[in-house]
Amino acid sequence: DRSFRIDAQQLQRRFRSLQRAVHPDRFGQRPLKEQYYSEQHSSLINKAYQTLLNPLSRGLYLLELNGVEPAQETDSDADPVFLTEIMEINEKLAEPENKDILEEIETLIKVKQEELTKEVTAAFERDDLQEAKKLLAKMKYFANLEDKLKNKKIPS
DSSP, X not given: OOOSOOOHHHHHHHHHHHHHHHOGGGGTTSOHHHHHHHHHHHHHHHHHXXXXXXXXXXXXXXXXXXXXXXXXXXXXXXXXXXXXXXXXXXXXXXSSOOHHHHHHHHHHHHXXXXXXXXXXXXXXXXXXXXXXXXXXXXXXXXXXXHHHHHHHHSOO
């Protein structure tokens, strides 16, 4: 089913079922060609699962399936209010480490990602691929902030 809305538990069950069938451990005593195919299929299943599990990568993949190029971060039609918000969060992240500020940013990012996921779901359900593209571009910004936050929280 080519839908943005997924049942994560069903996806996980399907992933485990497919992995049980093709996992390389099951093919250790088989001919090299079968071992190779097992490794390749297992790798593809892992990649597919990770792609579908994450809302951003799932959305980008659906755009690709529909022949829509994802927005580039240099697209000039980005919302100036949104970009200001991202810049302010980046500035807070650049400040000396403050646990309270980091927790505040983490909560904000989580809330924004959840809101955007709902909006992207609605856009895909109305088959508004251009709106989904714009929303996914915003999700990319928040994913980048999330990565910066994780790196800041990991002690050097």
